[in-house]
Amino acid sequence: MATPLLDVRDLHTHFIARNLDNEIRTARALNGVSFSLDGGKILGLVGETGAGKSLTALSVMGLLRPPARVVAGQVLFEGRDLIAMPPEEVNRLRGARMAMVVQSPKSSLDPLSRIGEQLVRVQRAHDPALGQAEATARAVAMLEAVGIPDPQRRARAWPHELSGGMAQRVLIALALVNQPRLLIADEPTTGLDVTVQAQILDLFRELVLANGIGAIIITHDLGVVAHYCDDVAVMFAGTIIEHGPVAAVFGQPAHPYTRALIASTPERLVIGRTRTTGAPPPNLYALPTGCLYRDRCPHAAPDCAEPPPGRAMGAGHIAHCHFAGRLAEHAA
Amino acid sequence: MSVGRFLVRRLLLVLPLLLGVLFFTFMLVRLSGQDPTAKIAGPTATAAEIELVRAQLGLDQPLFTQFLIYLGRVVQADLGRSWVSQQPVLQDVLERVPVTLELLLWGVGIGALVGIPVGLRAAFRPDGAFDQISRFVSLLGFSTPTYWLGLVMLLVFFYLLDLAPPGMGRLSLMLSPPPRITGSYLIDGVIAGDLEAAHSAFAQLVLPVLCIAIISAAPIIKQTRAITLEVLASDYIRYARAQGLEPAMIRRMALRNAATPVVTFLGTELTGLVGTTALIEYVFAWGGLGQWGLNAIITGDFAAVQGYVLALALFSVIVFLLVDLAVLLLEPRAGTRA
Numbered sequence: 001m002a003t004p005l006l007d008v009r010d011l012h013t014h015f016i017a018r019n020l021d022n023e024i025r026t027a028r029a030l031n032g033v034s035f036s037l038d039g040g041k042i043l044g045l046v047g048e049t050g051a052g053k054s055l056t057a058l059s060v061m062g063l064l065r066p067p068a069r070v071v072a073g074q075v076l077f078e079g080r081d082l083i084a085m086p087p088e089e090v091n092r093l094r095g096a097r098m099a100m101v102v103q104s105p106k107s108s109l110d111p112l113s114r115i116g117e118q119l120v121r122v123q124r125a126h127d128p129a130l131g132q133a134e135a136t137a138r139a140v141a142m143l144e145a146v147g148i149p150d151p152q153r154r155a156r157a158w159p160h161e162l163s164g165g166m167a168q169r170v171l172i173a174l175a176l177v178n179q180p181r182l183l184i185a186d187e188p189t190t191g192l193d194v195t196v197q198a199q200i201l202d203l204f205r206e207l208v209l210a211n212g213i214g215a216i217i218i219t220h221d222l223g224v225v226a227h228y229c230d231d232v233a234v235m236f237a238g239t240i241i242e243h244g245p246v247a248a249v250f251g252q253p254a255h256p257y258t259r260a261l262i263a264s265t266p267e268r269l270v271i272g273r274t275r276t277t278g279a280p281p282p283n284l285y286a287l288p289t290g291c292l293y294r295d296r297c298p299h300a301a302p303d304c305a306e307p308p309p310g311r312a313m314g315a316g317h318i319a320h321c322h323f324a325g326r327l328a329e330h331a332a
Numbered sequence: 333m334s335v336g337r338f339l340v341r342r343l344l345l346v347l348p349l350l351l352g353v354l355f356f357t358f359m360l361v362r363l364s365g366q367d368p369t370a371k372i373a374g375p376t377a378t379a380a381e382i383e384l385v386r387a388q389l390g391l392d393q394p395l396f397t398q399f400l401i402y403l404g405r406v407v408q409a410d411l412g413r414s415w416v417s418q419q420p421v422l423q424d425v426l427e428r429v430p431v432t433l434e435l436l437l438w439g440v441g442i443g444a445l446v447g448i449p450v451g452l453r454a455a456f457r458p459d460g461a462f463d464q465i466s467r468f469v470s471l472l473g474f475s476t477p478t479y480w481l482g483l484v485m486l487l488v489f490f491y492l493l494d495l496a497p498p499g500m501g502r503l504s505l506m507l508s509p510p511p512r513i514t515g516s517y518l519i520d521g522v523i524a525g526d527l528e529a530a531h532s533a534f535a536q537l538v539l540p541v542l543c544i545a546i547i548s549a550a551p552i553i554k555q556t557r558a559i560t561l562e563v564l565a566s567d568y569i570r571y572a573r574a575q576g577l578e579p580a581m582i583r584r585m586a587l588r589n590a591a592t593p594v595v596t597f598l599g600t601e602l603t604g605l606v607g608t609t610a611l612i613e614y615v616f617a618w619g620g621l622g623q624w625g626l627n628a629i630i631t632g633d634f635a636a637v638q639g640y641v642l643a644l645a646l647f648s649v650i651v652f653l654l655v656d657l658a659v660l661l662l663e664p665r666a667g668t669r670a
Binding site for chain 2: 061093095099102108122
């Protein structure tokens with residue numbers, strides 16, 4: 001089998017800081033995240049706030065700032081481990097081979113540079129040999145490709161002159177202009193209104209598939225996953241508790257948490273609500289051994305004190321639960 | 333929008349502001365409870381003579397009428413006469429403005445030249461050793477009383493070390509001032525080729541300028557650091573990292589975005605320090621506008637106080653006009669936005 005585009009193996013990210021008593025405190029934010037992604041596929045990363053979705057993206061991209069750092073694991077991008085790579089080399093890949101779209105497009109654009117200049121800048125930063133004229137032409141073509149009307153004129157616009165939806169299109173253009181292989185979108189449509197959300201996600205999917213890019217969409221919105229993703233990975237307390245093809249995971253959720261998540265989402269409502277039906281997430285400073293979902297799980301049993309194995313549910317569908325498969329009879 | 337139109341609009345906004353300043357200082361001075369007529373009429377004056385002086389000065393008129401008369405004169409560039417020196421206020425003010433400006437601009441200029449790089453360096457490595465030291469030094473500067481600093485400077489550098497001349501004005505008493513061109517003895521001395529005078533003026537400048545530089549550098553360090561930290565924590569800097577831009581390029585982006593708020597802060601600092609400069613002028617017997625204005629307030633010299641406040645207001649207006657022009661140049665967006 002060919003090397004996957006992105007292969008994340010047992011990634012552990014901790015926040016290590018001293019408290020006021022000068023004791024070292026460690027928040028174990030990611031506890032063995034593993035997944036892989038092929039080109040031309042879209043993976044949805046879902047879970048409640050604080051589950052480690054964005055942190056996974058930052059860890060993969062090498063964008064963690066102290067006190068957060070990767071303490072163990074591998075991020076194999078096109079077969080090369082980004083964690084072991086010198087930071088300058090990762091920086092050369094970032095924005096070129098792997099790109100990111102973030103959730104606050106308007107404030108993420110440099111307020112003092114025109115849209116076109118920013119598109120030219122990211123191209124020339126990664127390809128100093130590229131001429132100004134060529135980069136400008138490509139910038140305009142890219143703006144057109146992301147559906148910005150009158151791209152020639154818009155290239156001269158300032159970020160503050162754009163609407164949120166337009167700014168998000170510009171961000172997608174910035175991410176794609178260097179033809180990356182991997183694209184991570186961290187809640188790309190938060191803060192946009194619903195019709196614009198759909199337009200942006202349609203565009204996103206179209207561009208990703210047309211260019212054979214491997215993409216990750218991080219979202220709270222299971223509706224987005226169902227509509228736009230091929231695979232889904234459900235995160236809880238810094239681990240992926242269930243992953244597989246969207247149809248399989250949503251059709252036969254095998255982990256009790258995935259079930260709770262789906263049950264608490266009437267159509268397209270935001271998932272933040274699960275908190276009210278469950279309990280607070282586990283304390284990252286003092287994680288229990290065994291299954292991290294134990295305290296909130298209605299099916300918790302003595303076995304759950306042991307770390308749950310990954311149980312194959314068929315066709316790439318894996319759930320990390322002692323009772324996966326056996327709960328299937330009383331599925332919601 | 334062109335710079336010319338910007339200036340015209342800004343000047344139109346300034347007129348009502350100045351009118352307000354004139355009105356409020358006029359009324360405040362009159363409400364201060366000081367009555368100069370007795371002083372002017374002299375110690376032997378009878379009640380009738382005092383009334384006569386009052387009528388001559390127009391002080392028997394209703395307040396509002398007095399204000400209108402004053403306003404009419406101000407428009408004709410007549411700020412009245414000082415009751416103390418009997419000189420026209422305008423002349424007194426014009427003589428002293430360069431004297432104070434010399435002190436203030438050198439002081440804040442050096443404060444900014446030191447404070448901005450220090451603040452930037454501290455912000456680029458927050459909580460590093462350099463940051464810790466600069467924060468401590470800046471706190472010291474904040475908590476030092478101005479007049480005390482001036483006195484200690486004199487004590488140490490004049491009395492104990494004998495490195496500096498005594499704080500007795502702007503020029504050694506042995507020398508006569510160079511012909512007046514700019515009003516700054518240092519610059520005039522250089523222009524006139526009178527290097528002895530220029531050297532003495534420079535020596536006299538060092539300590540008071542140092543005081544103002546220290547007092548102004550503290551807030552400049554603090555603000556520059558805070559502004560830069562905010563820029564560095566912004567979404568666009570984080571996204572620049574996600575785009576794999578080079579650290580030098582990201583740093584340049586941060587500097588560009590921090591420039592406008594820092595320049596604006598310098599403007600506030602410059603106008604705010606006029607009052608502090610008055611205290612320094614006192615300690616060093618500088619004889620500039622600040623010292624003159626404080627004297628006018630103490631002696632109840634109405635026309636001089638009004639002239640002083642008007643000069644300060646004009647100074648603020650000019651400083652902020654310059655700040656806005658600088659922002660216009662720094663920020664390409666400002667032109668399209670207005």
